[in-house]
Amino acid sequence: MFSKSVGVILFYFAYGSYYVLLKPRFIDLNATYFQILLIDSLPAFVALTSMLWGRLADVLSRRMFLILSSIGGAVIVLFSYFNTIRSLLLLLGILSIFSSMAIPVINALFSFDKEVEKSFSHYLLAEAVGWSLSGIFMGLFSKSLASMRIAYWVGGISWLSGIGILSLNYREKRNDVGEELVDLKYKPSKIFIILMVGLLLFEFGVVTSYGILSVKLYETLNKSKFLYGIFWATLPSLASVAVSRPYGSLVKRITPWNSLILISLLYAVNIVILSISKGYLMALFWTLPLWNFVYIALYSAVSVLTPERFRASGFGFTNSVLNLAMVLSIVSGFFADKLGRNFGIFLGLTAVINSFFAFVMLNSIFIKKGK
Numbered sequence: 001m002f003s004k005s006v007g008v009i010l011f012y013f014a015y016g017s018y019y020v021l022l023k024p025r026f027i028d029l030n031a032t033y034f035q036i037l038l039i040d041s042l043p044a045f046v047a048l049t050s051m052l053w054g055r056l057a058d059v060l061s062r063r064m065f066l067i068l069s070s071i072g073g074a075v076i077v078l079f080s081y082f083n084t085i086r087s088l089l090l091l092l093g094i095l096s097i098f099s100s101m102a103i104p105v106i107n108a109l110f111s112f113d114k115e116v117e118k119s120f121s122h123y124l125l126a127e128a129v130g131w132s133l134s135g136i137f138m139g140l141f142s143k144s145l146a147s148m149r150i151a152y153w154v155g156g157i158s159w160l161s162g163i164g165i166l167s168l169n170y171r172e173k174r175n176d177v178g179e180e181l182v183d184l185k186y187k188p189s190k191i192f193i194i195l196m197v198g199l200l201l202f203e204f205g206v207v208t209s210y211g212i213l214s215v216k217l218y219e220t221l222n223k224s225k226f227l228y229g230i231f232w233a234t235l236p237s238l239a240s241v242a243v244s245r246p247y248g249s250l251v252k253r254i255t256p257w258n259s260l261i262l263i264s265l266l267y268a269v270n271i272v273i274l275s276i277s278k279g280y281l282m283a284l285f286w287t288l289p290l291w292n293f294v295y296i297a298l299y300s301a302v303s304v305l306t307p308e309r310f311r312a313s314g315f316g317f318t319n320s321v322l323n324l325a326m327v328l329s330i331v332s333g334f335f336a337d338k339l340g341r342n343f344g345i346f347l348g349l350t351a352v353i354n355s356f357f358a359f360v361m362l363n364s365i366f367i368k369k370g371k
Contacts, residue, residue: 001122004109004169008126009133010162011106016134017155018076018095020232021142022088023214024225029085033344037211037333042089043096044326047319054104054316062105062312063170066163069105072098073159080149100323104316106166111303111311117256120299121248124292128240135234142225188317191365192305196321198358199298201351202264203325208332209271209348212341213286216274220282231283239289247293251300257363259297264356266290271349275342 022039057065075095082088113119134155141151188196214232221227251259273285298318306314329348336344 003165005122005126007162007165008123009130010158012127012130013134014076014155014159014162016131017138017151018079020135020138020229021225024218024228026085027218031085033212033336034333035085037330038089040207040211040326041330043092044323046093046096047100047323050100050104050319050323051316053101054312057105057312058310062108063167065101066105066167069098069102070160070163073156076156076159077152080145080152083145100319102163104312104319107299107315108312109166109169116303117248117252117296117300120296121244124296125241125244128237128244128292132234132237135229135237139226139229189305194358194362195301198355198362200321200325201358202355203322204328205348205351205355206267207326207329209345211329212336212344213274217283217286220279231286235287236289239287240292243289244292247296251297256297256301257366260359261356261363263290263294263297264352264359268349268352275345
């Protein structure tokens, strides 16, 4: 578990090294809300291929596709050599190809432990450590593109190192469960589809609301990239380090289904608070460590609903749904530009509330089955 956690820390440190400051860079380039939301939706559109990569990884070799994704490290370095909206979006789209290869396989690696909630709490803890370090690191090197170039190089090397460590944890010839897979078809269960519908609504709402509110956060912090990196990434991630293991225990105690119901309510309330609060009070509520609660519950649910031999396929499907929600969030950016920031936030809030009802339906199915 230790080596896997180190690999995840390095991978998400690299992820944060290119992502944390993208929205501030776009704002400085006078980007519109539509363009700012493209930071999430454009690479997400490319990452819809996660379902394909996950299925191919199950059939051919999970380790092979993980190693192939290491090319993304070179792309991260290029972020320091370009400074136009168009070029940065192009690099982001290319990098998302490699991240969409890596993430389903990394998720699958942690899903084979018997105590899956505990395993994913370790995963999310390591992810939080990586993000928190990247927020501090990028904030310190954010004064100019010249200084940021050093940080992007470090990020690229970290991506390569993290992928290398994680690939060593795969001991498989064709797949991890010793079965020959010759059929490319993967048919999710009806219960899994309900989970994905709820996830689509939830992720659309969160990405929309928080994407628009991130502009308010940047303005609240007087457009300080250093403070933005601290409040946007570092402080929430540090808080997540403290709560990841308790979250894992909580998800195991109340079930992933009840956890998803609870977290959808918490996000709805927090979106309202963020939209009406001002100054550092708004920044404080931004740091609440909610996201790792979501993913411990989600990944645990996917592990329960997906057979081992289709595990990377299941996580690939999940990652595709997450990214589809990000793609669709561009609609909210359009409405926010035309009708105002609050209208875009309202659309996101409405979607999160609807996800609550989808998760309630999911939970009722499991109650009837006695699970």
